[in-house]
Amino acid sequence: MTQLPGVSYVMPVLNEADYLEEAVSSILGQDYSGEKELVLALGPSTDTTNNVARRLADADARIVLVHNPLGRTPIGLNLAIRASTLPIVIRVDAHSELPSHYTQRGIETLFRVNAHDVGGLMDAKGRTPVQRGIAAAYHSKFGFGGPAYHSGAPEGSAESAYLGIFRREVFEEVGYYNEELWRAQDWELCLRIRQAGHTVWFDPELKVGYYPRDSFKSLISQSMASGTWRAEIARRFPEGKSLRHDVPPLLLLGVATGLAATVIEPLVREAAPTGVSVVLNLAKAVPAVYAAIALAAGLTSNAKGLKDKLLAACAFPAIHLPWAFGYIKGRFCGAAGTVDKGRVR
Numbered sequence: 001m002t003q004l005p006g007v008s009y010v011m012p013v014l015n016e017a018d019y020l021e022e023a024v025s026s027i028l029g030q031d032y033s034g035e036k037e038l039v040l041a042l043g044p045s046t047d048t049t050n051n052v053a054r055r056l057a058d059a060d061a062r063i064v065l066v067h068n069p070l071g072r073t074p075i076g077l078n079l080a081i082r083a084s085t086l087p088i089v090i091r092v093d094a095h096s097e098l099p100s101h102y103t104q105r106g107i108e109t110l111f112r113v114n115a116h117d118v119g120g121l122m123d124a125k126g127r128t129p130v131q132r133g134i135a136a137a138y139h140s141k142f143g144f145g146g147p148a149y150h151s152g153a154p155e156g157s158a159e160s161a162y163l164g165i166f167r168r169e170v171f172e173e174v175g176y177y178n179e180e181l182w183r184a185q186d187w188e189l190c191l192r193i194r195q196a197g198h199t200v201w202f203d204p205e206l207k208v209g210y211y212p213r214d215s216f217k218s219l220i221s222q223s224m225a226s227g228t229w230r231a232e233i234a235r236r237f238p239e240g241k242s243l244r245h246d247v248p249p250l251l252l253l254g255v256a257t258g259l260a261a262t263v264i265e266p267l268v269r270e271a272a273p274t275g276v277s278v279v280l281n282l283a284k285a286v287p288a289v290y291a292a293i294a295l296a297a298g299l300t301s302n303a304k305g306l307k308d309k310l311l312a313a314c315a316f317p318a319i320h321l322p323w324a325f326g327y328i329k330g331r332f333c334g335a336a337g338t339v340d341k342g343r344v345r
Contacts, residue, residue, distance in 0.1 A: 004034030007103055008084030008168075009092045012068065012076030013053060014043035016094035019211060020052050023094045026209075028062060032103040038092075039064045039080040043071030074177035074185040081171060089166045091186075096163070097209035106165040109203045116170040116198035117190060119161025120206020131214040133311025136303035138212055140312070142293070143319055158202035160190040165206075170198065182339065183229035191239060219315065220322045225340040227323035231330025248324035251290065255321065258286035290317075 009027050013020060027038055040057075042050050042065055057063040066083045068076040081089055088107055092098065102120075110118045124139060126132030137143040164186065174192040177185045190200045213219040227248070233240035261283035269277065298313025330338070 004032065005088050005107065006035035006037075006086030007032065007088045007090055007107070008081075008086040009036070009038040009090045010041070010077055010080035010084060011038065011092045011094060012041045012043065012073045012080065013045070013049055013094050014071045014076075015045045015047050015049055017045070017047040017049045017052055020049060020094050021056065023092065023096060024056050024063070026097040026099075027092055028060065029100065030098060030103040031100040032107075034103075034107075035086060037062050037064060037084060037086060039066060039084045041066050041068040041076030041080040043068045043076060045071075072179065072182055074179045074181060077185075078176045078179065081176060087168050089164075089168050089171070091164045091166075093163060093210070095211045099207060099209070102206055102208065103165075106203070106206055109201060109206070110165055110167065113199060113201050115201040116167050116193050117161050117200045118165040118203055118206070119158070119163055119200075120202070120208055121204050122162050122210045123207045124210050124212050126211065126214070128214055129308055130216065130311055131212060132308045133298075133303055133313075134212045134214075134216075134219055134315045134318075135210075136298070136301040136308060136312035137315035137319060138210075140297055140301050140316075142297040143316060153202060153204065155203050155205075156201070158190075158200050159194075160187045161200050161202065162186075163208065164189075170196075181229065181232070182335070183225060184233045187233060187240065188237070191237060216314065216318045219318045222340050223319050224322040224326040225338055227326025228330035228335045228338045229326075230323075231327045232335035235331065235334060245327065248320050249328050252321050252324035252328070254283075254286040255290055258283045258288075262287075 011023070011027075016023075024038065024040075028036065030036070040053050040063065042053055053063075053065060057065050064083060066079045068079055077091065088110070090103065090106070106118050106120070109115070122138065124135035126135040170193060174189070174196050176189075178188050179185075181188055193200055213222055230240075230245065234245065261280045265272075265277070265280040265284060268280075272280070294316040295310075295313045297316060298309050298311075301309055301312045303309045303312045326338075
């Protein structure tokens with residue numbers, strides 16, 4: 001590249017007053033000499049997010065504001081992309097902080113491997129003990145398992161990309177984000193990019209600081225919505241179904257059966273045949289085994305200090321079980337109308 005291409009950063013924003021200013025600072029402070037613009041798609045926030053955004057835009061002409069009355073992520077992304085003008089489009093998030101080399105490295109990788117979408121690693125971190133515990137669960141393979149952008153993997157082609165660094169022309173070729181998919185719209189867009197014969201690429205050197213939910217209540221809501229929309233993807237696209245998606249529902253079934261067996265077994269202990277008693281006792285062990293594994297995973301996580309490690313252990317069931325419930329619901333009923341109630345206030 002003899003001349004650095006200009007970059008349009010696009011960010012959907014909803015109820016992010018506590019994080020927006022730092023996110024914007026990390027974007028506009030990128031160590032990249034090409035032209036930059038940042039388009040914020042403002043949803044109907046109920047906190048002071050939009051006031052913060054207007055103040056930032058008044059102070060820097062590179063910040064453009066567009067309104068996203070429905071507040072849906074894919075709608076906001078499409079509005080922001082269409083309002084932007086530069087040849088490289090980089091999706092960013094108000095809960096994220098970009099390292100200073102992110103843009104330079106990402107664009108170099110985009111052209112080096114001839115990709116049309118490049119993503120990196122979600123480096124979860126926290127400000128409070130609960131958020132730090134949740135962040136440690138994000139880093140653990142026991143937390144999310146497969147995706148490279150959570151637990152890391154060697155550089156290479158990928159099914160999907162975290163956030164995304166795009167050539168603008170790919171949107172004209174394959175279309176924009178699917179506005180029917182309130183979540184998982186990034187996976188579906190990557191599917192269309194791959195089906196068009198282009199490459200989606202994972203580069204672990206692109207490590208993005210990410211602040212996860214800061215309470216277990218909001219984490220549970222997020223996990224349930226994520227599971228429901230993941231099931232919608234599986235319903236619509238054969239490529240969206242993976243055997244690893246069946247593990248959380250089986251876990252939920254095992255835990256629920258075990259809890260039921262814990263209540264039933266003492267009531268039928270004297271009258272039940274030996275075989276039934278054995279089955280009930282085995283079922284009773286499932287929640288205890290899962291709890292022990294979660295505790296071990298928390299204690300061996302990258303959390304610092306015993307308190308944060310124990311909070312990480314508590315985060316695992318708040319991720320796995322609501323996700324599984326949402327996935328089962330979504331497989332049978334679809335995801336239409338499902339929102340993340342921990343975010344939409």
